[in-house]
Amino acid sequence: GENVEQHPSTLSVQEGDSAVIKCTYSDSASNYFPWYKQELGKRPQLIIDIRSNVGEKKDQRIAVTLNKTAKHFSLHITETQPEDSAVYFCAASIAFSGGYNKLIFGAGTRLAVHP
């Protein structure tokens, strides 16, 4: 079945450093790759996403890259700040019209940014 592996499970960085989280997926038909941030006790919130027809996408300090051949994608956070501390989840899905969209999440990465 579909599977998404995420590494590392925990990541500790100093404020101002960069953080990179990597994910691999198993279903080559996957075409949508979002990243969610979940603060303690809160709901997951979408921070950035990328579709299979794009190799890279950037939004201010965060960027996502996708390598379809290798079936992996990564989240890059630059100039990290303490408020970036949270659990980050990658996900992969096949999304098409007609309502089918089985979004499978990775296990999550707990990011701690130390002042």
Added chain:
Amino acid sequence: DSGVTQTPKHLITATGQRVTLRCSPRSGDLSVYWYQQSLDQGLQFLIQYYNGEERAKGNILERFSAQQFPDLHSELNLSSLELGDSALYFCASSVGDRRGELFFGEGSRLTVL
């Protein structure tokens, strides 16, 4: 505020009991998803509905069932509850087209004693 409403926010019950969690999707969203998140764990996909019909199923236990009603709200029924069912249950909704973005509710925290 994502626009997805879940009730109740907290629920404490005993083993063997049955509970119902309710979700109202964002206005205009046709798809509803249910996820289970145990303590310090990831998001386990349970089930998805689109416009009243089941579309995808994850590792949902036979003791659990769900449905989506004509007004598009959804309910997740958990029966014969066990201690291990204690978790945060999230509902999410999406338009249901190729865009794919999910919007999560605040979750229902279930504690089974």
